[in-house]
Amino acid sequence: MQVLKDLLRDTRFRFGFIVFLVLAGLSVLSFFSPYNPYLWNQVPRDLPPQWPHILGTNSMGQDIFWKLTFAVRNSLIMSLIAGLVSRVIAMIVGMIAGYKGGTADRILMFLSDSFLVIPLFIIIVLIATMVKARLSLPMLGLLLGVFGWAWDARVIRSQVLSLRERDFTYTALLSGSKALAIVFKEYLPFLIPLIFATLIGNMSWAIGMEITLAILGVSNLDIPTLGTMLQWSINYQALLLGYWWWVLTPVITSIFLFIALYLISVSISEYLDPRMRIQRIGQA
Numbered sequence: 001m002q003v004l005k006d007l008l009r010d011t012r013f014r015f016g017f018i019v020f021l022v023l024a025g026l027s028v029l030s031f032f033s034p035y036n037p038y039l040w041n042q043v044p045r046d047l048p049p050q051w052p053h054i055l056g057t058n059s060m061g062q063d064i065f066w067k068l069t070f071a072v073r074n075s076l077i078m079s080l081i082a083g084l085v086s087r088v089i090a091m092i093v094g095m096i097a098g099y100k101g102g103t104a105d106r107i108l109m110f111l112s113d114s115f116l117v118i119p120l121f122i123i124i125v126l127i128a129t130m131v132k133a134r135l136s137l138p139m140l141g142l143l144l145g146v147f148g149w150a151w152d153a154r155v156i157r158s159q160v161l162s163l164r165e166r167d168f169t170y171t172a173l174l175s176g177s178k179a180l181a182i183v184f185k186e187y188l189p190f191l192i193p194l195i196f197a198t199l200i201g202n203m204s205w206a207i208g209m210e211i212t213l214a215i216l217g218v219s220n221l222d223i224p225t226l227g228t229m230l231q232w233s234i235n236y237q238a239l240l241l242g243y244w245w246w247v248l249t250p251v252i253t254s255i256f257l258f259i260a261l262y263l264i265s266v267s268i269s270e271y272l273d274p275r276m277r278i279q280r281i282g283q284a
Contacts, residue, residue, distance in 0.1 A: 007271055016263030019256050027073030035063055037070040037224045049245050056245040059236040064249050070224040072253065075207050078141040078225065082206035083199045085145025090152040091195065095183050097153070098160025109157070115150035123147070124209070128218045135220045140213075144206045152198040159194055163187050193269050200265035204258055211254060226250045226257075 007013045035042050041061035049056045055064040097108040124147055128135060135143075163186070207226065213219040214227025221228045229250040233239070238246040 007267055010267045010271070012263040013267030013271075016260040016267065019260035020264060023072050023253070023257055023260065024076070026069050027076055030066070030069035030073045033066045033069060035066050037062070037067055038222065046241075046243055055249055056243075058232070058246045059238070059243070060232065064246060067224055067229060068249055068253060071226050071229050071250065072257075074137055074224055075210065075226045075257075078137050078144075078210060079203035079206040081138055081141025082144040082148060083203040085142055086149040086152065086202050087195060087199050089146070090149040090156055090198070091191075093149070093153040094156025095160055095187070095191075098157040099164060099183055099187075101164075105157075109154070112150045112153050115147065116154075120147050121209075121212075125213065125216065125218055128213055132218060132220060137223055137225075140210065140219065141206070144209055148202055148205060152202065155198065156191060156194060159191060160187060163190055193271075197265050197269035200261050200268070204261045204265075207254070207257065226254050230254075 008017070030037075039062075043053060043057050043061055043063050045057060045059050045061050047053055047057040053063050053065065055068065057063055058067070093108050093112060097105040097112075124143065127143060128140075131139070160183075210219065210225055211227035211230060214221065214225065214231045215234065217231065219225075219227065221231060227250075230247070233243070233246045233250070236243075236246075238244075
């Protein structure tokens with residue numbers, strides 16, 4: 001609780017945290033929805049925002065507010081899966097490459113560079129197209145996680161390379177500590193800020209990629225997400241027909257979600273970085 005209190009003193013974190021809590025609350029409301037998000041023609045079509053449909057209805061006969069609750073929940077779950085999968089891969093590759101060096105470093109960095117050089121977006125689109133009908137939410141998160149680790153692995157490697165030259169590493173080696181113990185006991189506390197920051201950044205990337213895939217029509221449009229909500233509004237030419245509430249709802253929600261994740265990431269990274277904390281104390 002003390003950590004949260006310290007973070008809440010930062011205006012950026014406070015704003016991002018409040019926005020994220022509101023969106024998380026929306027996702028929780030999905031469990032109390034009176035409507036099935038997969039069924040059509042449950043309410044009158046194309047109604048502007050009015051009670052009881054506070055965000056209006058769409059051309060599919062669905063309440064946009066309750067559809068949004070499912071979309072936010074699914075987008076957050078998908079991005080969290082992608083972020084965790086990519087963090088595990090990035091940590092393993094970055095730590096081994098940075099600590100071992102030599103042949104292991106060259107092989108792992110060649111693999112990482114390959115993922116950075118090849119057109120990942122095209123590959124993801126091709127894979128998503130081939131498995132579109134079977135592309136569930138966990139599968140999409142796993143797909144994005146497998147392809148979203150390369151840059152962060154290089155960042156973690158560079159940090160480990162720096163830590164390897166510190167005095168405490170030589171002290172641990174002379175005391176007989178194993179390599180695995182050194183990496184996880186000595187290095188991990190220094191890497192936590194980096195891991196947190198890259199996790200939240202990767203979640204933002206995954207949400208943006210999902211929206212892109214949905215707009216291209218290569219994801220499973222039956223699953224309610226922020227991307228599929230926007231895609232259905234485009235398919236029905238909502239903006240051209242003047243159904244602005246249908247288009248703006250996923251767009252504005254996505255923007256606020258991106259801003260909240262970014263501000264939280266920056267604030268947590270600065271708080272967990274001892275150097276940044278000293279600077280903040282000095283400025284206070």
